[in-house]
Amino acid sequence: MINDYLERILTAHVYDVAVETRLDSIPLLSARIHNRVLLKREDKQQVFSFKLRGAYNKMAKLHAEALQQGVVAASAGNHAQGVALAAQKLGCSATIVMPTTTPQIKINAVMAMGAVVMLQGDSYNDAYEYALNLAKEKGVEFIHPYDDPDVIAGQGTIAMEILHQHPGKIHAIFVPIGGGGLISGIAAYVKRLRPTIKVIGVEPEDSNAMYRSLQAGHRVELPQVGLFADGVAVRQVGEETFRLCRDLVDEILLVDSDAICAAIKDIFEDTRSIVEPSGALSVAGLKMYAKQHDLLHETMIAVASGANMNFDRLRHVSERAELGEQREAILAVTIPEKPGSFKKFCNLIGARNITEFNYRYADSQQAHVFVGISVRNREEATNLIQILQDNDLRAEDMTDNEMAKLHIRHMVGGHSRGVSNEVLYRFEFPDRPGALMNFLNKMSDRWNISLFHYRNHGADFGRVLIGIQIPHQEKEEFMHFLEELGYEFEDESNNPAYQFFLA
The missing domain is CATH 3.40.1020.10 (Biosynthetic Threonine Deaminase; Domain 3)
Structure with a gap:
């Protein structure tokens, strides 16, 4: 079934709403760690996150009758904006269940696109359970944020763009992991076409559901998750994403909040853009990997997955960035x-x-x-x-x-x-x-x-x-x-x- 993803990704419907984002050189960080670092700028999407790719690909393939009834989704923020934008584009209604801890900037963005927002629970899993029951009660389609082949394939178009944009040698691609949809799509495409490229996932130390699951050999549900990197605050990864990561992902790295803050600063110094904590995970992991392996003069790519940052959080980021470095x-x-x-x-x-x-x-x-x-x-x-x-x-x-x-x-x-x-x-x-x-x-x-x-x-x-x-x-x-x-x-x-x- 893994081979099916190549066709799914090549035929994915994403570019009605998504753009092919830039693969930017990061010169200051590259010079400091003596490797060439490239940043895949998914923070430049219309909703400032990669999530619209998978959401739109899934919804564009629904029957007209299903779209007419509307859709339900659960999200900590970025998937919600993807579903809301897709619904707006396809002319259907959308109800999004979000945790009460979701940054206000994400809630406002979802409502601005015409979706109905319901706040439920302290974590994504709380919102997810409520949304599933709501979808069953209404008899409408539930748009999963990561554990769905069409969603995974939509996210996999990022890998298609990376290999097209940089056909030369790539040592590794670093990808943030929450539920696992992004890295599953990227790994499915990369390992099918260029299997020598390492695909390395990065999780926060306090939200490491995929790392713990792969170690245990089965999906593990975390009793609680850290909320600093709220975009990846998932207590349990998906069944399909676990299967794909188990078979295709080379390694998963864990980084602390200080390292994430340092990575946010690194990206800002090179791009003058501010990504959200989950969007900087890949850079934090890339730096850790290069140091651990004494890597020199290699090309590594980090996926900047999103930039939906609450402004108030910048105080903490600034305070901790130098400690992280x-x-x-x-x-x-x-x-x-x-x-x-x-x-x-x-x-x-x-x-x-x-x-x-x-x-x-x-x-x-x-x-x-x-x-x-x-x-x-x-x-x-x-x-x-x-x-x-x-x-x-x-x-x-x-x-x-x-x-x-x-x-x-x-x-x-x-x-x-x-x-x-x-x-x-x-x-x-x-x-x-x-x-x-x-x-x-x-x-x-x-x-x-x-x-x-x-x-x-x-x-x-x-x-x-x-x-x-x-x-x-x-x-x-x-x-x-x-x-x-x-x-x-x-x-x-x-x-x-x-x-x-x-x-």
């Missing part, structure tokens, strides 16, 4: 609570860029600081920790500590009863190496820093909040220091937020 280390460092300790710590860090610094005076003996530092790789972070410890500064690596990254970094601080003569100032530092040391070198050694907060925001200046203990008789000298410094500043000592939460 191992270009930022998060450390907890203990230093003596006395003037000059902070300056000594900064000297030990050297020319490395501080991306974040959180500190609040706690007691008269020790200070615990939470710091982010730009590094080239994990080895440099390990070496830096050793340097700090060799200089009697206790340091612990928090880079892989999920609670520290999600919560603690935003909670360091609070009221401090032991601080006297504290003033609070907000500064704009030039965001360049040496700006902080310039501040510390010009500041009197008699003045103790009792609070410090900084986070790199990617601007040409850094926003810094500093608390300093200044004896009353030295206030005039302090004001002279501020004027000589030349940085923009604002006195926040009477700010009610400071009085409520920090003073």
Whole structure:
């Protein structure tokens, strides 16, 4: 039956709604990993996802009577838009059941195309069960998002385009996996015509239904799935997609959320486009594979499957991208609570860029600081920790500590009863190496820093909040220091937020 897919794909009805998307070179990432990386731009489809291919191919083959009665589908978002667009094109009604966790941008897009949206359950599987029952009650066709030969064949037209666009040598094609429809269609076509090309699937570590199923030798239902990459948040893969992946897919890689965020940034830097987390899975897997296999000078293709990103999620992506690339280390460092300790710590860090610094005076003996530092790789972070410890500064690596990254970094601080003569100032530092040391070198050694907060925001200046203990008789000298410094500043000592939460 696998051989049947070649004919199904070659005769698929997709181009009434889909376009042949570009296969773009990704030069910056290619240069960094020393392999040629090409990106299949399915984010450029009319609904910003590949899903319209399979949905339309399935619906275009329905009898006129079935179309007249309308269709029902379940989706976390992208399949819903494909079904809605297909229904609009074919002149039929569509009811889409979506999980309550679906990003609003996808819900709005589906409704804009005239489909009826019903929100049901917390996951795709909840919505799927409800939609199946609804289709049976209404006696209408259910359009499965992945476990249907016509849907699989529609997605397989991507492989047909890839091999036409790049007839030369290809080492591997990397494909995101949710329910398995996309990779099944691509693998069925590629392995029939050019079996030496590896087809490699990529899943999130917390949504790895296909990986677990292939390991077990049967379909496994996950008790729960992570929702960061909501486009692939499927608790159980399809029967047909499992069969095809078992027979045709070479390997499945698992990546974490930080690696996905780093891949989103990689794609943005090369294309100035922002894909959704599931759309960046393939690039995250490609980078992992190239590193694991010490690959050099090979051509690899990643499928950018979609770009239906909630804008609010960009905050998290930006926060975690450098961690995913191992270009930022998060450390907890203990230093003596006395003037000059902070300056000594900064000297030990050297020319490395501080991306974040959180500190609040706690007691008269020790200070615990939470710091982010730009590094080239994990080895440099390990070496830096050793340097700090060799200089009697206790340091612990928090880079892989999920609670520290999600919560603690935003909670360091609070009221401090032991601080006297504290003033609070907000500064704009030039965001360049040496700006902080310039501040510390010009500041009197008699003045103790009792609070410090900084986070790199990617601007040409850094926003810094500093608390300093200044004896009353030295206030005039302090004001002279501020004027000589030349940085923009604002006195926040009477700010009610400071009085409520920090003073």
